[in-house]
Each structure stands twice: as C-alpha cells, then as structure tokens.
Amino acid sequence: MSTTRGRIDKRQAILEGAFTVFARLGYAQAGVQDIAAEAGVAKPTVYNHMTDKATLFRHALEAAAQTVLSERLAALDPLVAPGDDLPATLEGVAYELLRLHTDQRSCSLKRLLYSEITTFPDALDLVLDSGPHRLNQALADRLARLVLSGRLRATDPDLAAEQFMALLTGPLEARTRMGTQQITDSELRTMARAAVETFVRAWSAS
Amino acid sequence: MSTTRGRIDKRQAILEGAFTVFARLGYAQAGVQDIAAEAGVAKPTVYNHMTDKATLFRHALEAAAQTVLSERLAALDPLVAPGDDLPATLEGVAYELLRLHTDQRSCSLKRLLYSEITTFPDALDLVLDSGPHRLNQALADRLARLVLSGRLRATDPDLAAEQFMALLTGPLEARTRMGTQQITDSELRTMARAAVETFVRAWSAS
DNA sequence: CGTCGATTGTACTCACCAGTTCAACGTCAT
DNA sequence: ATGACGTTGAACTGGTGAGTACAATCGACG
Numbered sequence: 266m267s268t269t270r271g272r273i274d275k276r277q278a279i280l281e282g283a284f285t286v287f288a289r290l291g292y293a294q295a296g297v298q299d300i301a302a303e304a305g306v307a308k309p310t311v312y313n314h315m316t317d318k319a320t321l322f323r324h325a326l327e328a329a330a331q332t333v334l335s336e337r338l339a340a341l342d343p344l345v346a347p348g349d350d351l352p353a354t355l356e357g358v359a360y361e362l363l364r365l366h367t368d369q370r371s372c373s374l375k376r377l378l379y380s381e382i383t384t385f386p387d388a389l390d391l392v393l394d395s396g397p398h399r400l401n402q403a404l405a406d407r408l409a410r411l412v413l414s415g416r417l418r419a420t421d422p423d424l425a426a427e428q429f430m431a432l433l434t435g436p437l438e439a440r441t442r443m444g445t446q447q448i449t450d451s452e453l454r455t456m457a458r459a460a461v462e463t464f465v466r467a468w469s470a471s
Numbered sequence: 472m473s474t475t476r477g478r479i480d481k482r483q484a485i486l487e488g489a490f491t492v493f494a495r496l497g498y499a500q501a502g503v504q505d506i507a508a509e510a511g512v513a514k515p516t517v518y519n520h521m522t523d524k525a526t527l528f529r530h531a532l533e534a535a536a537q538t539v540l541s542e543r544l545a546a547l548d549p550l551v552a553p554g555d556d557l558p559a560t561l562e563g564v565a566y567e568l569l570r571l572h573t574d575q576r577s578c579s580l581k582r583l584l585y586s587e588i589t590t591f592p593d594a595l596d597l598v599l600d601s602g603p604h605r606l607n608q609a610l611a612d613r614l615a616r617l618v619l620s621g622r623l624r625a626t627d628p629d630l631a632a633e634q635f636m637a638l639l640t641g642p643l644e645a646r647t648r649m650g651t652q653q654i655t656d657s658e659l660r661t662m663a664r665a666a667v668e669t670f671v672r673a674w675s676a677s
Numbered sequence: 678c679g680t681c682g683a684t685t686g687t688a689c690t691c692a693c694c695a696g697t698t699c700a701a702c703g704t705c706a707t
Numbered sequence: 708a709t710g711a712c713g714t715t716g717a718a719c720t721g722g723t724g725a726g727t728a729c730a731a732t733c734g735a736c737g
Contacts, residue, residue, distance in 0.1 A: 293500070380586025481714085
C-alpha cells in the first residue's frame with residue numbers, strides 16, 4: 266500500500282513541479298531535467314509516469330485548472346445567503362475573487378494558456394470549459410435568486426454575471442501589467458468597491 | 472534611392488513576416504528560416520537587418536503594437552463630436568472597438584505578449600505603455616468633455632473609461648475562446664449594445 | 678533472505694536550430 | 708566597364724534538449 270502511496274506522491278510532485286517550472290520558464294524553455302529536479306525526482310521517473318513532455322504539460326495544466334476553479338467557486342459561497350446589506354456582500358465576494366485572480370497560480374495558468382493555445386489547441390477544452398464558463402454559470406445562478414427576491418433587475422442573469430466579472434477583472438490586466446506586478450491589498454479593496462458600485466447602480470432593482 | 476527603397480521594403484517584409492510566423496507558431500517554434508521564407512528573403516538577409524532572433528521579435532512586436540494602437544485610437548474619433556443620440560454614438564464606437572479587438576493582429580499580439588512576458592519582460596514596456604494605457608487616456612479625455620456638457624455623471628472619467636473598456640472587452644475572452652474563435656458580426660453588435668446599455672445606466676447624468 | 682517493481686544516476690543518440698561563412702550574383706552610381 | 712553593396716543559396720558549426728538504455732539501488736512483501 267505504501268508503495269502505491271509513494272507512486273501517487275511522486276506523480277503529484279511531478280505535476281506540481283511541472284506547473285511551477287512551466288510557469289517560470291514557459292513550455293519551450295522548461296527542460297524535463299529542470300522539472301524532475303523541481304519535483305525532487307529523476308528524469309526517467311518523469312517518463313515513467315508521463316509518456317511525453319506534451320502530455321506532462323497537459324496534465325499539469327489540468328490539475329492547476331481544477332484547483333483554481335474550485336477556489337473561485339468557493340469564493341461565491343456568501344452569495345447564497347446574502348445579509349441585509351447586499352452591496353457589502355457583493356463587495357466581499359468581489360474582493361475575494363480579485364485576490365484569487367491576482368495570485369501566482371491563476372496568473373501563471375492564464376499566461377500558459379495564452380502562450381500555448383497555438384501549439385496545444387486542445388488545452389482550451391481541458392481548462393476553459395471547466396473554468397470561466399462554469400464560474401459564470403454559478404454566479405448567474407446566485408444572481409438569479411437575488412432577482413427572485415426582488416433585489417436585482419429582472420433581466421438576463423447570465424448577462425449580469427458576465428458583466429460583473431468583466432467590471433471586476435477587466436481593470437486587473439492594466440493594473441497588474443498582465444499579472445507581472447503584484448498589487449496592494451488596499452488597491453484591491455478599492456477596485457472591488459468601484460466595480461460593485463457600478464454594478465449595483467446598473468443592476469439593482471428600482 | 473531605389474536601393475534604399477529596396478532595403479526598406481525588405482525590412483518591412485521581414486518585420487511583417489516575422490510577426491506572422493511568430494503569431495502562427497510562437498517564439499520558440501518559429502524558425503528564422505521560416506520567417507525568411509515567409510518574407511520572401513534569404514536567411515542571411517534577416518541577420519543583415521536584425522542582429523538576433525530576440526531583437527527581431529522585439530521589433531516585430533513593436534511594429535504590430537503601433538499599428539494596433541493607432542487603429543484603436545482612430546476608432547474613438549466619433550466621440551469628439553457626438554450627435555444628439557449619445558448612446559448611439561457610444562454604441563458605434565463600442566462596435567468598432569470590438570471589431571478591432573477581435574481581429575487577427577490584435578489577438579495574435581495579445582497572445583504573443585502573454586506568452587513571452589517571462590522571457591521578454593521588457594516587451595511590456597514597448598507595447599503596454601503605448602497600448603491600453605494610452606487608449607484609456609484618450610477615452611477618458613473624450614468622456615471628460617461629455618461630463619462638462621452635462622451628459623455624464625461628474626465623477627472620475629478615468630474610472631469611467633476603464634469600466635467602459637472592461638464591459639466591452641471582458642466578455643470577449645469567453646466568447647472568442649481566447650481569440651481562437653471568430654465571432655459573428657451581429658453578435659458583436661449585440662455585445663456592444665449590452666455594454667453600452669449597462670454603461671449608460673451606471674454613468675449617465677440624471 | 679530473496680524477489681519484484683519502482684527509482685536513480687549516468688551517459689548516450691538523435692534531431693533541430695541559431696548564427697556564420699563563403700563564393701557567386703544582381704544592380705545601381707559614376 | 709568597374710567597383711561597392713546588398714542579396715542569395717548552400718553548407719557548416721556548436722549547443723541544447725527530448726527521449727532512451729542500462730546497470731545499480733531501494734523498499735516492500737512473502
């Protein structure tokens with residue numbers, strides 16, 4: 266049993282190490298040697314678990330995407346039972362989403378996706394469908410319940426969710442210089458407040 | 472003179488060919504040989520004009536960025552003298568911006584930037600500062616004049632510009648599958664209308 | 678202890694490609 | 708014509724890295 270355990274651990278270590286190195290150097294520059302070293306493993310061991318550098322890349326991306334998605338979904342939780350102060354609840358969720366969008370893993374994942382779309386067109390299916398789309402869906406669901414309780418305008422919740430995310434993450438690209446620059450926490454708060462204020466002004470019932 | 476002409480033409484051909492091939496294959500996969508072929512030129516000629524593959528990349532990016540920026544700035548022109556129907560004018564500008572944001576060159580440029588940030592950190596300075604930032608500035612200027620004429624709320628025009636662009640281009644990423652999927656013209660119209668409607672609802676004077 | 682499978686280090690093959698060299702060629706200016 | 712200069716094709720060098728082969732080692736389990 267512990268041997269199986271060991272194998273699983275190695276596999277995990279390899280996937281995480283691979284993502285780390287790919288994120289740091291890009292697909293082409295990252296050597297399988299480097300990845301093995303990062304994972305604390307010998308090069309042949311990598312090829313014992315993954316047939317290819319390419320499939321290694323795909324699996325590493327997929328794993329990272331899973332993590333990122335679940336984190337973001339969890340951030341939406343407060344919306345299922347918003348308090349009396351809806352804007353405050355929205356602002357909390359917005360801040361949390363911003364924090365997640367600016368962290369290391371998210372930025373690296375986005376960069377890697379963008380950079381290797383041309384050489385790995387199928388990576389999109391592994392990540393995107395299980396990514397922003399599912400998040401939008403979840404957010405739209407939460408917003409729809411707010412519509413029913415008369416707190417939001419009774420129009421397309423999907424559109425509302427889309428625009429909420431747009432208002433939130435749109436300004437990020439410029440501010441973080443495409444994810445290369447970290448941002449202060451108070452600035453994140455400010456951005457969340459600005460996005461929510463505009464969103465509420467445009468979408469609140471009345 | 473015609474020899475000079477010829478040299479200039481070769482240089483242009485090389486830059487354009489380089490951007491095309493880099494966009495198609497990515498920096499690492501693109502061979503200087505391929506680029507030379509695309510430009511209709513011999514490989515040593517490339518090295519006659521550019522010292523390096525890296526500097527070739529930088530110059531190609533810079534040239535493409537210039538083109539993209541000037542196109543987008545031109546799209547803002549209608550805002551200097553908007554007609555009586557402000558939303559209609561905004562919608563026209565929005566549509567034009569969307570069209571430019573979805574075209575081949577823009578998408579490729581964005582992808583290349585994202586992919587090579589790690590290996591070319593300085594490319595950001597060549598492109599970003601002369602890119603979205605300048606565009607936002609210009610848009611904010613136009614919006615400020617609308618504030619003065621009492622058509623928009625008298626708060627931060629920079630924020631307004633930022634959110635206008637966010638509402639516009641945020642939904643793009645998902646819809647175009649990160650620029651890999653083309654989008655129908657009517658859908659572009661719809662997106663422009665939705666963005667402008669929300670923007671006006673949140674920012675119009677009233 | 679002995680066996681089996683996974684792991685390790687090392688060292689190798691093989692392909693690919695950036696960058697260079699060189700001799701031949703075209704073209705324009707004087 | 709002649710010379711200067713950019714261009715061209717082809718062949719070469721050197722480095723790098725994916726993937727593999729192999730013999731030695733480790734650790735679990737009967």
